[in-house]
Amino acid sequence: MPTDDDFLHLGYAVTPAADLAPLTRLRHQIFHIAQEIFDARSGNAEEFFNQFHQHGVTGARLNDLRLRLIERCTAEVDAGALIFEAFGPTVRGLLGPDLLVQKTTNLVIQQPHDPDPSELHRDAPSNSPYEVVVWVPLVDCHATKSLYILDRQKTAAAQELLKAHNDDWAGFEAHCLAAGQGVDVPFGSALFFWTGLYHGSRVNQETETRWSVNLRYKGLFSPNGLKDPLEYFRLLSLSPLSQHGLAFHKRQLLG
Amino acid sequence: MKSFYACIDASLPAPQPLQHLAIRDRAAKAGGAITFYGAEEILTLGSQAFIQAKLRRYPGIQGVVFFTINQFAYGPAFNFKLLKTIVATLNLEAHFAREGLAIRDAAALDALFPFLYAVDAARRRDADRSWRALILQAATARTTDTSS
Numbered sequence A: 001m002p003t004d005d006d007f008l009h010l011g012y013a014v015t016p017a018a019d020l021a022p023l024t025r026l027r028h029q030i031f032h033i034a035q036e037i038f039d040a041r042s043g044n045a046e047e048f049f050n051q052f053h054q055h056g057v058t059g060a061r062l063n064d065l066r067l068r069l070i071e072r073c074t075a076e077v078d079a080g081a082l083i084f085e086a087f088g089p090t091v092r093g094l095l096g097p098d099l100l101v102q103k104t105t106n107l108v109i110q111q112p113h114d115p116d117p118s119e120l121h122r123d124a125p126s127n128s129p130y131e132v133v134v135w136v137p138l139v140d141c142h143a144t145k146s147l148y149i150l151d152r153q154k155t156a157a158a159q160e161l162l163k164a165h166n167d168d169w170a171g172f173e174a175h176c177l178a179a180g181q182g183v184d185v186p187f188g189s190a191l192f193f194w195t196g197l198y199h200g201s202r203v204n205q206e207t208e209t210r211w212s213v214n215l216r217y218k219g220l221f222s223p224n225g226l227k228d229p230l231e232y233f234r235l236l237s238l239s240p241l242s243q244h245g246l247a248f249h250k251r252q253l254l255g
Numbered sequence B: 001m002k003s004f005y006a007c008i009d010a011s012l013p014a015p016q017p018l019q020h021l022a023i024r025d026r027a028a029k030a031g032g033a034i035t036f037y038g039a040e041e042i043l044t045l046g047s048q049a050f051i052q053a054k055l056r057r058y059p060g061i062q063g064v065v066f067f068t069i070n071q072f073a074y075g076p077a078f079n080f081k082l083l084k085t086i087v088a089t090l091n092l093e094a095h096f097a098r099e100g101l102a103i104r105d106a107a108a109l110d111a112l113f114p115f116l117y118a119v120d121a122a123r124r125r126d127a128d129r130s131w132r133a134l135i136l137q138a139a140t141a142r143t144t145d146t147s148s
Protein backbone atom coordinates (compact mmCIF):
# COMPACT_ATOMS: atom_id res chain seq x y z
CA MET A 1 0.00 0.00 0.00
CA PRO A 2 1.45 3.41 -0.87
CA THR A 3 0.12 4.85 2.40
CA ASP A 4 2.46 2.55 4.38
CA ASP A 5 5.40 4.51 2.96
CA ASP A 6 3.76 7.83 3.83
CA PHE A 7 3.09 6.63 7.33
CA LEU A 8 6.67 5.47 7.80
CA HIS A 9 8.30 8.65 6.48
CA LEU A 10 5.82 11.30 7.53
CA GLY A 11 4.12 9.68 10.53
CA TYR A 12 0.75 10.20 8.86
CA ALA A 13 -1.19 9.11 5.80
CA VAL A 14 -4.52 9.87 4.19
CA THR A 15 -6.17 6.57 3.35
CA PRO A 16 -9.37 5.83 1.42
CA ALA A 17 -11.79 3.43 3.09
CA ALA A 18 -11.52 -0.19 1.99
CA ASP A 19 -15.30 -0.30 2.40
CA LEU A 20 -17.28 2.92 2.15
CA ALA A 21 -20.61 1.50 3.36
CA PRO A 22 -19.80 1.51 7.13
CA LEU A 23 -18.62 5.15 6.87
CA THR A 24 -21.83 6.15 5.17
CA ARG A 25 -23.74 4.37 7.96
CA LEU A 26 -21.67 6.21 10.58
CA ARG A 27 -22.40 9.56 8.93
CA HIS A 28 -26.09 8.79 8.63
CA GLN A 29 -26.42 7.72 12.27
CA ILE A 30 -24.70 10.89 13.52
CA PHE A 31 -26.82 12.99 11.12
CA HIS A 32 -29.97 11.39 12.50
CA ILE A 33 -29.12 12.18 16.14
CA ALA A 34 -27.78 15.67 15.29
CA GLN A 35 -31.06 16.67 13.63
CA GLU A 36 -32.91 15.83 16.84
CA ILE A 37 -30.46 17.54 19.18
CA PHE A 38 -30.14 20.74 17.15
CA ASP A 39 -33.83 20.64 16.27
CA ALA A 40 -33.09 21.12 12.58
CA ARG A 41 -34.16 19.07 9.59
CA SER A 42 -32.45 18.43 6.30
CA GLY A 43 -32.89 15.88 3.54
CA ASN A 44 -29.17 15.37 3.15
CA ALA A 45 -26.37 14.70 5.65
CA GLU A 46 -23.64 16.42 3.68
CA GLU A 47 -25.74 19.54 3.20
CA PHE A 48 -26.77 19.56 6.88
CA PHE A 49 -23.17 19.31 8.14
CA ASN A 50 -21.62 21.72 5.61
CA GLN A 51 -24.31 24.38 6.12
CA PHE A 52 -24.64 23.86 9.89
CA HIS A 53 -23.48 27.44 10.66
CA GLN A 54 -26.69 28.76 9.03
CA HIS A 55 -28.56 27.59 12.16
CA GLY A 56 -26.73 30.16 14.30
CA VAL A 57 -25.77 27.83 17.17
CA THR A 58 -22.55 29.13 18.74
CA GLY A 59 -20.54 29.51 21.96
CA ALA A 60 -21.64 27.83 25.18
CA ARG A 61 -24.91 26.56 23.68
CA LEU A 62 -23.06 24.86 20.83
CA ASN A 63 -20.69 23.20 23.29
CA ASP A 64 -23.58 22.12 25.48
CA LEU A 65 -25.46 20.54 22.58
CA ARG A 66 -22.24 19.04 21.17
CA LEU A 67 -21.62 17.28 24.49
CA ARG A 68 -25.18 15.93 24.42
CA LEU A 69 -24.57 14.77 20.87
CA ILE A 70 -21.36 12.97 21.91
CA GLU A 71 -23.21 11.33 24.80
CA ARG A 72 -25.99 10.09 22.50
CA CYS A 73 -23.52 8.99 19.80
CA THR A 74 -21.45 7.09 22.39
CA ALA A 75 -24.58 5.27 23.57
CA GLU A 76 -26.17 4.64 20.18
CA VAL A 77 -23.44 4.63 17.51
CA ASP A 78 -20.60 2.09 17.49
CA ALA A 79 -18.14 4.41 15.75
CA GLY A 80 -15.10 2.34 16.79
CA ALA A 81 -16.50 -0.75 15.07
CA LEU A 82 -17.81 1.12 11.99
CA ILE A 83 -14.50 2.91 11.39
CA PHE A 84 -12.69 -0.39 11.87
CA GLU A 85 -15.00 -2.03 9.32
CA ALA A 86 -14.24 0.76 6.86
CA PHE A 87 -10.46 0.88 7.40
CA GLY A 88 -9.76 -2.63 8.72
CA PRO A 89 -6.74 -3.42 6.51
CA THR A 90 -5.01 -0.14 7.46
CA VAL A 91 -5.67 -0.50 11.19
CA ARG A 92 -4.53 -4.14 11.22
CA GLY A 93 -1.51 -3.27 9.06
CA LEU A 94 -0.34 -0.68 11.59
CA LEU A 95 -1.25 -2.44 14.83
CA GLY A 96 -1.79 -6.15 14.20
CA PRO A 97 -4.86 -8.23 15.01
CA ASP A 98 -5.07 -7.77 18.80
CA LEU A 99 -6.81 -4.45 19.11
CA LEU A 100 -8.27 -1.98 21.55
CA VAL A 101 -10.44 0.93 20.48
CA GLN A 102 -11.24 4.13 22.35
CA LYS A 103 -14.58 3.86 24.17
CA THR A 104 -15.89 7.31 23.36
CA THR A 105 -15.65 9.05 20.01
CA ASN A 106 -14.72 12.71 19.92
CA LEU A 107 -16.83 14.82 17.63
CA VAL A 108 -15.67 18.26 16.50
CA ILE A 109 -17.79 20.93 14.82
CA GLN A 110 -15.72 23.76 13.35
CA GLN A 111 -17.85 26.55 11.92
CA PRO A 112 -16.49 29.22 9.56
CA HIS A 113 -14.64 31.99 11.46
CA ASP A 114 -15.02 30.27 14.85
CA PRO A 115 -12.19 31.99 16.77
CA ASP A 116 -11.46 28.86 18.85
CA PRO A 117 -10.02 26.14 16.63
CA SER A 118 -8.33 23.06 18.13
CA GLU A 119 -5.19 24.04 20.04
CA LEU A 120 -1.77 22.94 18.86
CA HIS A 121 -0.89 19.74 20.76
CA ARG A 122 0.32 16.18 20.46
CA ASP A 123 -1.61 13.21 21.86
CA ALA A 124 1.41 11.29 23.21
CA PRO A 125 2.78 10.97 25.84
CA SER A 126 -0.63 11.40 27.44
CA ASN A 127 -1.69 8.70 25.00
CA SER A 128 0.68 5.84 24.23
CA PRO A 129 3.20 6.31 21.40
CA TYR A 130 1.98 2.89 20.22
CA GLU A 131 -1.51 4.18 19.41
CA VAL A 132 -2.75 5.52 16.11
CA VAL A 133 -5.16 8.44 15.81
CA VAL A 134 -7.85 8.12 13.16
CA TRP A 135 -9.40 11.40 12.07
CA VAL A 136 -12.53 10.89 10.01
CA PRO A 137 -14.23 13.88 8.37
CA LEU A 138 -17.98 13.60 7.81
CA VAL A 139 -17.71 16.12 4.95
CA ASP A 140 -14.95 16.89 2.43
CA CYS A 141 -12.23 18.82 4.26
CA HIS A 142 -9.58 20.96 2.62
CA ALA A 143 -7.46 24.07 3.38
CA THR A 144 -8.42 25.74 6.70
CA LYS A 145 -11.55 23.60 7.03
CA SER A 146 -9.17 20.69 7.76
CA LEU A 147 -6.37 19.95 10.22
CA TYR A 148 -2.74 20.94 10.01
CA ILE A 149 -0.07 18.51 11.08
CA LEU A 150 3.71 18.54 11.52
CA ASP A 151 5.32 15.43 10.06
CA ARG A 152 7.90 13.41 11.99
CA GLN A 153 10.86 15.59 11.03
CA LYS A 154 9.03 18.87 11.59
CA THR A 155 7.72 17.63 14.93
CA ALA A 156 11.28 16.72 15.99
CA ALA A 157 12.56 20.17 14.90
CA ALA A 158 9.70 21.89 16.75
CA GLN A 159 10.55 19.94 19.89
CA GLU A 160 14.18 21.11 19.67
CA LEU A 161 12.93 24.68 19.41
CA LEU A 162 10.68 24.24 22.45
CA LYS A 163 13.51 22.68 24.47
CA ALA A 164 15.75 25.64 23.63
CA HIS A 165 13.03 28.21 24.45
CA ASN A 166 10.69 26.48 26.84
CA ASP A 167 9.37 29.80 28.19
CA ASP A 168 8.10 30.95 24.78
CA TRP A 169 4.87 29.14 23.88
CA ALA A 170 3.74 31.93 21.52
CA GLY A 171 6.94 31.64 19.49
CA PHE A 172 6.60 27.87 19.42
CA GLU A 173 2.99 28.13 18.27
CA ALA A 174 3.86 30.59 15.48
CA HIS A 175 6.64 28.25 14.33
CA CYS A 176 4.28 25.24 14.24
CA LEU A 177 1.50 27.15 12.44
CA ALA A 178 4.03 28.13 9.75
CA ALA A 179 5.53 24.64 9.52
CA GLY A 180 2.23 22.75 9.72
CA GLN A 181 0.97 21.07 6.57
CA GLY A 182 -2.76 21.36 5.83
CA VAL A 183 -4.14 17.94 4.96
CA ASP A 184 -6.95 17.51 2.45
CA VAL A 185 -9.21 14.64 3.46
CA PRO A 186 -12.37 13.96 1.47
CA PHE A 187 -15.33 12.15 3.01
CA GLY A 188 -14.64 8.46 2.45
CA SER A 189 -11.01 8.78 3.54
CA ALA A 190 -9.36 9.17 6.93
CA LEU A 191 -6.19 10.73 8.23
CA PHE A 192 -4.17 8.20 10.21
CA PHE A 193 -1.42 9.72 12.35
CA TRP A 194 1.09 8.76 15.00
CA THR A 195 0.16 10.11 18.44
CA GLY A 196 3.56 11.85 18.77
CA LEU A 197 2.93 14.39 15.97
CA TYR A 198 1.99 18.02 16.71
CA HIS A 199 -1.32 18.99 15.13
CA GLY A 200 -4.21 21.42 15.47
CA SER A 201 -6.56 23.45 13.34
CA ARG A 202 -6.57 27.02 12.07
CA VAL A 203 -9.56 29.37 12.08
CA ASN A 204 -11.88 27.93 9.41
CA GLN A 205 -11.79 30.51 6.61
CA GLU A 206 -13.87 28.41 4.24
CA THR A 207 -17.60 28.87 3.71
CA GLU A 208 -18.57 25.45 5.08
CA THR A 209 -18.66 23.87 8.56
CA ARG A 210 -16.34 20.99 9.30
CA TRP A 211 -17.77 17.95 11.12
CA SER A 212 -15.24 15.31 12.03
CA VAL A 213 -14.84 12.46 14.47
CA ASN A 214 -11.61 11.12 15.87
CA LEU A 215 -10.61 8.14 17.94
CA ARG A 216 -7.62 5.97 18.70
CA TYR A 217 -6.72 2.33 18.20
CA LYS A 218 -4.06 0.58 20.25
CA GLY A 219 -2.42 -2.84 20.32
CA LEU A 220 -3.72 -4.88 23.26
CA PHE A 221 -0.22 -5.85 24.41
CA SER A 222 1.65 -2.62 23.55
CA PRO A 223 2.99 -0.25 26.23
CA ASN A 224 0.38 2.09 27.70
CA GLY A 225 0.36 5.86 27.88
CA LEU A 226 -0.91 7.77 30.91
CA LYS A 227 -4.45 6.93 29.91
CA ASP A 228 -5.49 3.69 31.54
CA PRO A 229 -6.70 1.29 28.83
CA LEU A 230 -9.35 -0.09 31.20
CA GLU A 231 -10.83 3.39 31.44
CA TYR A 232 -10.42 4.73 27.92
CA PHE A 233 -10.49 1.66 25.66
CA ARG A 234 -12.38 -1.54 25.05
CA LEU A 235 -11.33 -4.77 23.42
CA LEU A 236 -12.12 -4.83 19.70
CA SER A 237 -10.51 -7.94 18.26
CA LEU A 238 -8.23 -10.88 19.12
CA SER A 239 -6.24 -13.15 16.81
CA PRO A 240 -7.08 -16.88 17.01
CA LEU A 241 -3.68 -17.45 18.63
CA SER A 242 -4.23 -14.81 21.32
CA GLN A 243 -7.64 -16.34 22.02
CA HIS A 244 -5.89 -19.65 22.76
CA GLY A 245 -3.26 -18.00 24.97
CA LEU A 246 -5.79 -15.99 26.96
CA ALA A 247 -8.10 -19.01 27.33
CA PHE A 248 -5.11 -20.89 28.75
CA HIS A 249 -4.60 -18.21 31.43
CA LYS A 250 -8.34 -18.02 32.08
CA ARG A 251 -8.44 -21.75 32.90
CA GLN A 252 -5.53 -21.22 35.31
CA LEU A 253 -7.00 -18.22 37.05
CA LEU A 254 -10.77 -18.64 36.88
CA GLY A 255 -11.06 -22.39 36.44
CA MET B 1 -34.02 -0.53 43.76
CA LYS B 2 -30.75 -2.37 44.24
CA SER B 3 -28.64 -1.85 47.31
CA PHE B 4 -24.87 -1.52 46.84
CA TYR B 5 -21.80 -1.48 49.04
CA ALA B 6 -19.35 1.34 48.12
CA CYS B 7 -15.64 0.66 48.35
CA ILE B 8 -13.36 3.64 47.67
CA ASP B 9 -9.68 3.35 46.74
CA ALA B 10 -7.69 4.14 49.90
CA SER B 11 -4.41 4.37 48.00
CA LEU B 12 -5.38 7.26 45.74
CA PRO B 13 -4.71 10.95 46.31
CA ALA B 14 -8.11 11.57 44.59
CA PRO B 15 -10.24 13.22 47.30
CA GLN B 16 -12.70 10.81 48.92
CA PRO B 17 -15.78 13.03 48.28
CA LEU B 18 -15.00 12.91 44.54
CA GLN B 19 -14.65 9.13 44.67
CA HIS B 20 -18.01 8.90 46.47
CA LEU B 21 -19.65 11.13 43.84
CA ALA B 22 -18.42 8.89 41.04
CA ILE B 23 -19.48 5.76 42.93
CA ARG B 24 -22.99 7.13 43.64
CA ASP B 25 -23.35 8.03 39.96
CA ARG B 26 -22.32 4.52 38.89
CA ALA B 27 -24.73 2.95 41.43
CA ALA B 28 -27.60 5.03 40.04
CA LYS B 29 -26.73 4.02 36.46
CA ALA B 30 -26.75 0.37 37.62
CA GLY B 31 -30.28 0.85 38.96
CA GLY B 32 -29.51 1.21 42.65
CA ALA B 33 -28.09 3.26 45.49
CA ILE B 34 -25.31 3.01 48.06
CA THR B 35 -26.32 1.74 51.49
CA PHE B 36 -22.94 0.89 53.06
CA TYR B 37 -19.52 2.45 52.72
CA GLY B 38 -16.01 1.21 53.31
CA ALA B 39 -12.39 1.55 52.32
CA GLU B 40 -9.65 -1.05 52.28
CA GLU B 41 -7.17 -0.88 55.18
CA ILE B 42 -3.75 0.20 53.86
CA LEU B 43 -2.11 -3.01 55.10
CA THR B 44 -4.60 -5.14 53.13
CA LEU B 45 -4.57 -3.17 49.86
CA GLY B 46 -3.01 -6.15 48.08
CA SER B 47 -5.14 -8.96 49.56
CA GLN B 48 -8.38 -6.93 49.79
CA ALA B 49 -9.15 -8.85 53.00
CA PHE B 50 -11.32 -6.03 54.38
CA ILE B 51 -13.80 -5.86 51.51
CA GLN B 52 -13.93 -9.63 51.24
CA ALA B 53 -15.01 -9.92 54.89
CA LYS B 54 -17.48 -7.01 54.60
CA LEU B 55 -19.23 -8.41 51.54
CA ARG B 56 -19.81 -11.71 53.32
CA ARG B 57 -21.30 -9.84 56.27
CA TYR B 58 -23.99 -7.83 54.44
CA PRO B 59 -26.51 -10.32 53.04
CA GLY B 60 -28.98 -7.61 52.02
CA ILE B 61 -26.91 -6.06 49.25
CA GLN B 62 -27.07 -6.87 45.54
CA GLY B 63 -23.64 -5.62 44.60
CA VAL B 64 -20.55 -3.59 45.27
CA VAL B 65 -19.27 -0.46 43.53
CA PHE B 66 -15.51 0.08 43.58
CA PHE B 67 -13.98 3.40 42.62
CA THR B 68 -11.65 1.65 40.17
CA ILE B 69 -11.00 -1.88 38.97
CA ASN B 70 -7.34 -1.18 39.70
CA GLN B 71 -8.18 -1.89 43.37
CA PHE B 72 -7.82 -5.52 42.25
CA ALA B 73 -4.31 -4.91 40.91
CA TYR B 74 -2.42 -3.76 44.03
CA GLY B 75 -1.22 -7.23 45.05
CA PRO B 76 1.47 -9.38 43.41
CA ALA B 77 -1.09 -10.52 40.80
CA PHE B 78 -4.48 -9.28 39.65
CA ASN B 79 -7.04 -10.59 42.16
CA PHE B 80 -9.22 -12.63 39.79
CA LYS B 81 -9.96 -14.98 42.66
CA LEU B 82 -11.82 -12.32 44.62
CA LEU B 83 -13.67 -11.08 41.53
CA LYS B 84 -14.85 -14.63 40.92
CA THR B 85 -15.88 -15.03 44.57
CA ILE B 86 -17.90 -11.81 44.38
CA VAL B 87 -19.84 -12.65 41.23
CA ALA B 88 -19.95 -16.48 41.36
CA THR B 89 -20.02 -17.41 45.08
CA LEU B 90 -21.57 -14.37 46.76
CA ASN B 91 -23.76 -13.71 43.69
CA LEU B 92 -23.12 -9.98 43.87
CA GLU B 93 -22.72 -7.57 40.97
CA ALA B 94 -19.36 -5.76 40.73
CA HIS B 95 -19.31 -2.22 39.32
CA PHE B 96 -16.39 0.11 38.71
CA ALA B 97 -17.01 3.84 38.71
CA ARG B 98 -13.92 5.20 36.96
CA GLU B 99 -13.96 2.69 34.13
CA GLY B 100 -17.76 2.55 33.80
CA LEU B 101 -17.48 -1.25 33.82
CA ALA B 102 -19.94 -3.80 35.20
CA ILE B 103 -19.39 -7.48 35.95
CA ARG B 104 -22.79 -8.84 36.86
CA ASP B 105 -22.12 -12.58 36.82
CA ALA B 106 -19.57 -15.29 36.09
CA ALA B 107 -20.28 -15.17 32.34
CA ALA B 108 -19.52 -11.43 32.27
CA LEU B 109 -16.26 -12.06 34.11
CA ASP B 110 -15.34 -14.75 31.56
CA ALA B 111 -16.08 -12.33 28.72
CA LEU B 112 -14.02 -9.51 30.24
CA PHE B 113 -11.11 -11.75 31.23
CA PRO B 114 -8.98 -11.36 28.04
CA PHE B 115 -9.06 -7.54 28.29
CA LEU B 116 -8.36 -7.44 32.05
CA TYR B 117 -5.64 -10.07 31.94
CA ALA B 118 -3.78 -8.62 28.93
CA VAL B 119 -3.88 -5.03 30.17
CA ASP B 120 -2.72 -6.08 33.64
CA ALA B 121 0.07 -8.22 32.17
CA ALA B 122 1.34 -5.33 30.00
CA ARG B 123 1.21 -2.98 32.98
CA ARG B 124 3.22 -5.31 35.20
CA ARG B 125 5.74 -5.92 32.39
CA ASP B 126 6.28 -2.15 31.94
CA ALA B 127 5.90 -1.08 35.57
CA ASP B 128 9.44 0.26 35.97
CA ARG B 129 9.45 2.27 32.73
CA SER B 130 6.01 3.82 32.80
CA TRP B 131 5.24 7.06 31.03
CA ARG B 132 4.39 8.65 34.35
CA ALA B 133 8.04 8.18 35.38
CA LEU B 134 9.29 9.53 32.03
CA ILE B 135 7.10 12.61 32.31
CA LEU B 136 8.32 13.29 35.83
CA GLN B 137 11.88 13.10 34.49
CA ALA B 138 11.03 15.59 31.72
CA ALA B 139 9.42 17.97 34.23
CA THR B 140 12.46 17.75 36.49
CA ALA B 141 14.76 18.49 33.55
CA ARG B 142 12.67 21.54 32.65
CA THR B 143 12.82 22.88 36.19
CA THR B 144 16.61 22.50 36.13
CA ASP B 145 16.78 24.30 32.76
CA THR B 146 14.74 27.25 34.02
CA SER B 147 16.83 27.74 37.13
CA SER B 148 20.12 27.77 35.22
Ligand SMILES: [Fe+2]
Residues within 6 Å of the ligand: A121, A122, A123, A199
Ligand atom coordinates in the same frame (compact mmCIF):
# COMPACT_ATOMS: atom_id res chain seq x y z
FE1 LIG C 1 -5.16 15.41 19.09
